[in-house]
Amino acid sequence: xxxxxxxxxxxxxxxxxxxxxVDTDGVDSTVFRLLDDLRGLCAPTESALLIAVLxxxxxxxxxxxxxxxxxxxxxxxxxxxxAADFCEHLPPFVPGFLQGLGVDAFTTAVRGVDTIDTQGQxxxxxxxxxxxxxxxxxxxxxxxxxxxxxxxxxxxxxxxxLTPDNPFDSVYDPFCRTGEFLAEAVRAQTETDPTRIPRxxxxxxxxxxxxxxGMNMLLHGIEAEFGHRPxxxxxxxxxxxxxxxxxxxxxxxxSSPPGDSTRESFRYGEPPKENANFxxxxxxxxxxxxxxxxxxxxxxxxxxxxxxxxAAIRANMVEDxxxxxxxxxxxxLFQHTAIPVTLWILKAxxxxxxxxxxxxxxxxxxMTSRTIRTLREEDIALVQHAYNGWRNGERDDSESEASNISxxxxxxxxxxxxxxxxxxxxVTGRAPQTSQAEQAEVLTSLIxxxxxxxxQLPHVDARTSQVLQEARKWIR
Numbered sequence: 313x314x315x316x317x318x319x320x321x322x323x324x325x326x327x328x329x330x331x332x333x334v335d336t337d338g339v340d341s342t343v344f345r346l347l348d349d350l351r352g353l354c355a356p357t358e359s360a361l362l363i364a365v366l367x368x369x370x371x372x373x374x375x376x377x378x379x380x381x382x383x384x385x386x387x388x389x390x391x392x393x394x395a396a397d398f399c400e401h402l403p404p405f406v407p408g409f410l411q412g413l414g415v416d417a418f419t420t421a422v423r424g425v426d427t428i429d430t431q432g433q434x435x436x437x438x439x440x441x442x443x444x445x446x447x448x449x450x451x452x453x454x455x456x457x458x459x460x461x462x463x464x465x466x467x468x469x470x471x472x473x474l475t476p477d478n479p480f481d482s483v484y485d486p487f488c489r490t491g492e493f494l495a496e497a498v499r500a501q502t503e504t505d506p507t508r509i510p511r512x513x514x515x516x517x518x519x520x521x522x523x524x525x526g527m528n529m530l531l532h533g534i535e536a537e538f539g540h541r542p543x544x545x546x547x548x549x550x551x552x553x554x555x556x557x558x559x560x561x562x563x564x565x566x567s568s569p570p571g572d573s574t575r576e577s578f579r580y581g582e583p584p585k586e587n588a589n590f591x592x593x594x595x596x597x598x599x600x601x602x603x604x605x606x607x608x609x610x611x612x613x614x615x616x617x618x619x620x621x622x623a624a625i626r627a628n629m630v631e632d633x634x635x636x637x638x639x640x641x642x643x644x645l646f647q648h649t650a651i652p653v654t655l656w657i658l659k660a661x662x663x664x665x666x667x668x669x670x671x672x673x674x675x676x677x678x679m680t681s682r683t684i685r686t687l688r689e690e691d692i693a694l695v696q697h698a699y700n701g702w703r704n705g706e707r708d709d710s711e712s713e714a715s716n717i718s719x720x721x722x723x724x725x726x727x728x729x730x731x732x733x734x735x736x737x738x739v740t741g742r743a744p745q746t747s748q749a750e751q752a753e754v755l756t757s758l759i760x761x762x763x764x765x766x767x768q769l770p771h772v773d774a775r776t777s778q779v780l781q782e783a784r785k786w787i788r
Contacts, residue, residue: 339428339440340447346424347448353417360449361520362410362417364442365402366425368527371438373401384422390415403526405519405542439531446490446524450647460521461489462561462609463645465677465687467496470559470607470655472692473699475500478605480556481510486545486595488514488538491525493559495532512536513553515545517563545595546575554601558658562592564611564651580628583621589614590625597634597658605636606658612640615654615733627731630723633662637669637699640735642677644685654735657699668726669702670735671695671718 343363350359370377376398383389389397391414395407430437450460475497483497494512501510512534516522522542529536539548568588576591577598583590589610596606615638617623629635637657644650652674676691698714719738729737 335431336440336444339437340444342424342428343441343444343448346421349420349424350417353420354413357449358410358413359417359421360445362413362421363425364445364449364524364527365406365410366421367428367438367442367445368531369398369401370425370428371435371442372527372530376401381422381426384419387415387419389418389422391418394418403523406523406527409520409523435531442527442531459489459563459646459648460524461492463647463686464492465692466561466609466641466645466653466655467492469641469687469692469695470609471496471500472696473657474557474559474605474607476504477700477703478557479505479508480604481508482555482601483510483512483557483559484553484555484599485514485558485560486592486599487560487562488516488525489521489561491528491534491536493561494536495528495534497557497559498532498534510556513555514538515548516542517544518542554599554604556601556604558596558599558604558606558608560592560596560606561609563588564653565589565613580632581621581625583625584619587617587619587622589617590622593629593656593658594625597629597661600658600660602660604660606656608656608658610654610656612652612654612734614656615735616737623731626733630665630668630726630731630733633665634658634660635665635668635733637671637702638733638735639671639695639699640674641687642674642685644679644683645677645687647684650683665723665726667720667722668733669699669718669720670733670738671698672735672739673717674736675717 346363347356347359350362353359354362366380369380380389380394380398391407391411394413395411399407425441428437428441446460471493480497480501483494483501485491485493488494491514494514498510498512501508512529514525514536516525516538519542522538525536525538565587568583568585568591576595578591578594579598580590580594583594593608593610593614596608600606614622615626617626635656636659639655639657641653641655643652645653673691673695676694677685677687680686694714694717698718701714702718702720717739719735721738725738726733
């Protein structure tokens with residue numbers, strides 16, 4: 313799917329999204345009231361998705377929005393009618409998720425979305441309403457869509473690290489969820505140079521994300537290429553395209569998804585089938601242009617895993633000069649998992665490595681609710697100061713805050729530590745600490761591995777029996 317800007321879609325803006333003066337609290341309240349009005353008419357996740365779709369239609373297709381208002385006023389639109397009559401104005405797959413909704417749900421939702429007061433800030437308010445609806449979709453503990461998006465503060469940190477001194481003509485996200493990395497990268501680029509519009513591409517993992525990512529791109533005024541259907545990046549026809557900037561937050565510690573592995577080089581070694589972390593990392597490196605750079609969110613375990621295959625791949629990546637920096641982020645940044653994560657800053661391989669920067673930002677951020685931590689502007693600025701200082705060759709040997717959370721390790725130091733890349737062992741000198749959440753992730757991964765082995769037992773038993781029969785025939 314190519315998400316293109318319709319004639320009446322909002323134009324790209326150079327205003328920083330995260331510094332917008334839009335009253336998001338007011339928008340959240342409006343969306344929450346509408347969700348309450350829809351209670352009993354449809355499930356909470358359907359309500360949130362319906363609101364997001366209608367906000368998109370109002371923002372990008374004014375004529376169709378007027379028609380929908382008129383028809384719902386006469387009580388003639390339900391989910392099946394909406395899917396049939398308005399599907400050409402929506403990304404693929406989206407209408408299908410709403411087909412089961414009744415007339416009352418559509419009438420209530422259209423009236424509610426129509427009452428959103430844009431206060432002369434049509435694009436900003438409606439984009440905030442769209443994001444608010446997605447936030448409610450994620451917060452529902454019963455939702456299957458809890459991992460739709462990467463937290464905004466994490467997205468902002470990665471983009472702010474990689475874009476200021478790195479103009480790019482193409483940006484790619486192989487697991488783009490709802491396109492949050494792509495939208496923020498384009499915003500950062502056009503804010504610096506409005507005439508330099510990058511080529512935007514990505515892969516989405518399911519039909520819902522495919523549709524939401526398409527709507528998100530159009531709401532931001534971005535033309536993006538997502539292929540014809542959702543899936544994994546190695547299955548795409550354009551799997552060999554490269555990009556100047558690759559940003560992604562792939563699923564953590566999952567068994568390797570199906571796909572044609574012959575399309576991938578696995579230049580550093582074939583990863584274990586029970587854990588795809590290093591399949592994603594190698595895919596990213598393979599898709600960097602000659603001067604390209606990447607930011608990848610990974611579970612902490614990938615930086616110090618003792619798995620023989622993963623350890624060998626990690627060592628090969630380091631020696632080939634593909635790893636530039638690792639940054640440990642604090643736990644509780646994500647909605648549905650408390651595990652801390654590590655940001656890998658990668659670059660097109662140079663063939664040799666002299667040093668790697670390690671930043672331990674695990675103590676940064678503040679709790680914005682009982683369960684969620686957010687990185688503040690000053691936290692992002694501190695990490696940026698440490699990273700940019702190193703990139704610019706400015707050695708800070710003082711007891712500054714930036715120097716206290718960072719350390720530049722030589723290749724020999726990394727070899728001595730057997731290529732463990734956990735920032736804490738370099739920055740503070742302490743052994744990696746494994747949280748309960750991380751232990752749970754490891755156990756879950758082991759259980760998946762054991763389940764996979766158990767599933768192979770009947771085949772192994774049958775094959776063993778066959779070999780024994782052949783052996784007995786030969787002996788006789």
